[in-house]
Amino acid sequence: xxxxxxxxxxxxxxxxxxxxxxxxxxxxxxxxxxxxxxxxxxxxxxxxxxxxxxxxxxxxxxxxxxxxxxxxxxxxxxxxxxxxxxxxxxxxxxxxxxxxxxxxxxxxxxxxxxxxxxxxxxxxxxxxxxxxxxxxxxxxxxxxxxxxxxxxxxxxxxxxxxxxxxxxxxxxxxxxxxxxxxxxxxxxxxxxxxxxxxxxxxxxxxxxxxxxxxxxxxxxxxxxxxxxxxxxxxxxxxxxxxxxxxxxxxxxxxxxxxxx
Amino acid sequence: xxxxxxxxxxxxxxxxxxxxxxxxxxxxxxxxxxxxxxxxxxxxxxxxxxxxxxxxxxxxxxxxxxxxxxxxxxxxxxxxxxxxxxxxxxxxxxxxxxxxxxxxxxxxxxxxxxxxxxxxxxxxxxxxxxxxxxxxxxxxxxxxxxxxxxxxxxxxxxxxxxxxxxxxxxxxxxxxxxxxxxxxxxxxxxxxxxxxxxxxxxxxxxxxxxxxxxxxxxxxxxxxxxxxxxxxxxxxxxxxxxxxxxxxxxxxxxxxxxxxxxx
Numbered sequence: 278x279x280x281x282x283x284x285x286x287x288x289x290x291x292x293x294x295x296x297x298x299x300x301x302x303x304x305x306x307x308x309x310x311x312x313x314x315x316x317x318x319x320x321x322x323x324x325x326x327x328x329x330x331x332x333x334x335x336x337x338x339x340x341x342x343x344x345x346x347x348x349x350x351x352x353x354x355x356x357x358x359x360x361x362x363x364x365x366x367x368x369x370x371x372x373x374x375x376x377x378x379x380x381x382x383x384x385x386x387x388x389x390x391x392x393x394x395x396x397x398x399x400x401x402x403x404x405x406x407x408x409x410x411x412x413x414x415x416x417x418x419x420x421x422x423x424x425x426x427x428x429x430x431x432x433x434x435x436x437x438x439x440x441x442x443x444x445x446x447x448x449x450x451x452x453x454x455x456x457x458x459x460x461x462x463x464x465x466x467x468x469x470x471x472x473x474x475x476x477x478x479x480x481x482x483x484x485x486x487x488x489x490x491x492x493x494x495x496x497x498x499x500x501x502x503x504x505x506x507x508x509x510x511x512x513x514x515x516x517x518x519x520x521x522x523x524x525x526x527x528x529x530x531x532x533x534x535x536x537x
Numbered sequence: 538x539x540x541x542x543x544x545x546x547x548x549x550x551x552x553x554x555x556x557x558x559x560x561x562x563x564x565x566x567x568x569x570x571x572x573x574x575x576x577x578x579x580x581x582x583x584x585x586x587x588x589x590x591x592x593x594x595x596x597x598x599x600x601x602x603x604x605x606x607x608x609x610x611x612x613x614x615x616x617x618x619x620x621x622x623x624x625x626x627x628x629x630x631x632x633x634x635x636x637x638x639x640x641x642x643x644x645x646x647x648x649x650x651x652x653x654x655x656x657x658x659x660x661x662x663x664x665x666x667x668x669x670x671x672x673x674x675x676x677x678x679x680x681x682x683x684x685x686x687x688x689x690x691x692x693x694x695x696x697x698x699x700x701x702x703x704x705x706x707x708x709x710x711x712x713x714x715x716x717x718x719x720x721x722x723x724x725x726x727x728x729x730x731x732x733x734x735x736x737x738x739x740x741x742x743x744x745x746x747x748x749x750x751x752x753x754x755x756x757x758x759x760x761x762x763x764x765x766x767x768x769x770x771x772x773x774x775x776x777x778x779x780x781x782x783x784x785x786x787x788x789x790x791x792x793x794x795x796x797x798x799x800x
Contacts, residue, residue, distance in 0.1 A: 429625040436595050436619045437690065438642040451629040526629075 313497055320501045327506070332499075334487060338506060341484040344472045345465075345514075348407045352464050356415020357457055361449055363416070364423040377413055385410040385467070386474040393479070403480055407471040411464035418460025422453025458522045465514050473507060484510075543608060544570035545726045546594060546694055551603035553589050562751040563589040567603070569745065569754065571694070574724040576764075578737035579745045580787065582794035586752030587730045591696050594728060595619050607693055615639065618690035620697040624679040626671040632658065632682050633667035639690040650689075657685040660722075661715065677708035681715070688719070697729045701736065713739055714768050721764055734783050738776060739766075746786050749794035756786055 297317045303309045304316040326332040363369050389406040396402040426449070434448045476485025488503040546569075553564040563586040571577050579587050592598045593605055595617045607616045618639065626635045636654035641647070658664050661681040671679055680700055687695055700716075701709045713736055720727070720740070731737050737744045738760060746756040760779065762770060770776050 427625070429621055429623065430627060432592075432597055433619075433621065433625050433627070433638075435597060436617065437639040437686075438615065439638070440642075443642060448627070451627070454629070 312495075315498045315501065320498055320505060323498045324502050324505065326499065326502060333482075334503070334506075337482050337484050337487045337503075338510075340480075340482045341472055341476065341507075342510065344403060344407065344476075344483065345468050345510075348404055348468045348472065349411060349461070349465060351404070351408055352411035352415045352468065353457075353461055356412050356460070356464075357419050357450070360416045360419025361423060361445070361453070364420055364449075370420065373416075377416060380409065381413045381417070383409075384474075385471045386478070389475055389479060398479055403472070403475050406475050407468060410467045410471055414464045414467060415457070415460050418456050418463070419453055422456030422460075423449055425456055426452035454526060458526060462515060462518055462522070465518060466511065469507070469511050469514070545573045545575070545608050546571040546728065547604075547606045547608075548590075548594070549604045549606075551590075551593060551600045551605060553586070553593060553598065554601045564593075564600075565751040565753050567752070567754055571726060571728060574726055575743070576720055576727045576729065576741045577743045577745060578729040578731060578741040579747060580731060580734055580737050580783070581747030581752065582749050582787070582791040583732070584750055584794055585747040585790070586750065587747060588698055590752070591619070591698050591728060591730055594694065595696055609693060613643065615643070615690050615692040617694050617696050618687040618692035620680075620683050620687045620695070620700045622699045622702050624671070624676075624683045624703075626679055626682055626686075628671050630670075631667065632663065632669050632671065632674070635671070635682055636686045636689050638686060653689050654685070657688045658682070660688070660719070661685050675708075677704055677712060680704060680712065684716070684719075688723075693726065695725045695727045697727065699730050699732065702732065709733075709736075716740060717766070717768070724764070734780050734787070735771070735776075738780050738783065739771060744783060746783065747790070749790045755790065758783060758786075 300309075300314065301316045301318060304311050304314050327334050327338070363373055385406060385408075388409050389402065392402040392406050396405070430448065430452065434444055439447055472483070473485035473488075476483035477489040480486050484503050484507055488500050488507075491497070491500040491503065548567055548569045551564060551567045552562070555561045555563060567590065569577075579590065581587055589598065593600050594607070596605075609616065626632075627638070630638070633651060633654045636657055637647075637650040640650035640653055645653070655664065655667060658667055661684060663678060663681055663685065666674065666678065666682075671682070674682065680703075684697075684700065687697075701712050704712065717740060719725070729737070729740060734744075741760060742764075743760065744758045745754055746758065747753065748755045758779070762775075
């Protein structure tokens with residue numbers, strides 16, 4: 278970010294700084310209990326445990342990121358495929374609508390006990406549980422994407438003889454990409470939430486597990502370090518994703534019906 | 538121009554109804570022959586079924602009754618290529634890929650299709666813009682890409698659905714001249730839809746006037762300016778008189794259409 282950009286965007290940092298400063302002062306003054314709310318400077322100073330092999334935090338970060346990456350890849354590949362296939366027939370769209378609407382609001386982590394019956398407390402159970410919500414999100418955004426393709430463009434495709442696979446890969450997939458990209462962005466958030474939640478209740482490692490186990494032994498500062506890292510991962514993933522998406526789909530903001 | 542032995546396009550008693558709560562009859566009893574290399578324009582009030590007529594010829598809709606025939610000269614030559622009102626370029630394809638779209642769908646090898654595309658882009662003065670994306674072009678340029686895409690099809694009939702409708706007056710005048718030039722170079726068979734009477738008179742051999750819904754042919758005006766007309770035609774008294782004459786014919790229909798809209 279250029280100096281000029283920074284000058285225009287300084288307001289973005291006011292909120293976080295005010296909150297952190299207030300927290301710092303209240304905690305140091307003893308108005309809130311430092312045992313539960315250690316001053317932010319202390320948390321930041323404690324963050325060096327990331328680089329200490331004994332803490333195991335480095336490995337937990339990698340475990341969590343891997344789970345998120347695997348889950349999001351599965352969600353995108355399966356969701357886009359299923360989503361486009363659904364739109365090929367009106368019956369299929371109606372037939373799946375109820376199921377999707379029923380599953381969507383259920384917090385994904387509730388599927389974990391059920392899946393452990395089938396798979397045991399395995400990595401597979403963790404990934405599949407985390408997959409539920411992002412997969413539904415990807416299906417819904419893909420369907421919306423296909424629906425949002427300008428009707429005239431479909432007429433062009435027909436008049437210029439685009440059929441079958443050519444129509445699928447040449448028109449339907451790229452035409453719904455702007456919506457799919459928005460779907461991926463939303464899914465990334467859901468995936469991170471789901472993975473952390475599952476790790477808290479039933480994984481041998483990962484940031485969620487680290488956070489939970491430190492809470493149980495009241496190593497509060499370490500717990501906050503994990504929290505901070507989770508927030509940073511979330512922030513970086515969405516900011517980074519937007520930058521990549523804008524580069525890969527420069528026309529994204531040019532398309533009618535694309536939610537940004 | 539009188540109709541020769543066999544017309545290129547023949548519409549016989551074509552009607553189109555759209556079913557729904559209130560069935561809409563868009564077209565009724567339309568019969569029209571278009572000769573090889575003829576340029577026919579259709580003018581009429583909005584909602585008179587002009588676009589529907591074009592889509593029937595393009596095969597995008599089926600007529601409810603009547604027939605649409607297009608005479609093929611070569612078995613694998615596409616029957617129609619359409620230029621759409623709002624350019625309708627694929628935003629995710631480069632300009633060149635947009636123009637190659639038709640040939641690629643007919644499995645023309647990539648290199649050959651690219652050559653066709655570059656040739657057509659060159660004709661429309663867009664030779665340098667093959668690698669651009671539509672969102673980087675102005676409205677007039679996009680519409681020219683749309684025209685190049687249709688020309689790359691080398692179809693039996695060129696269909697144009699108010700291609701200049703969304704452009705500003707100056708760009709429009711310029712593109713009218715460019716279309717005239719294309720007409721003189723390649724002598725395509727064209728069915729052209731427009732609201733602009735002067736545009737129809739400037740470009741066409743015949744102007745078909747349509748009535749308010751349900752769309753019927755009210756009148757056909759033959760123009761004998763010939764294909765070798767020049768942009769100066771616009772300044773002649775004949776041009777002004779004909780445009781006025783057509784407007785006089787059309788005025789009642791436009792008023793009728795507005796009365797329907799008000800209800």
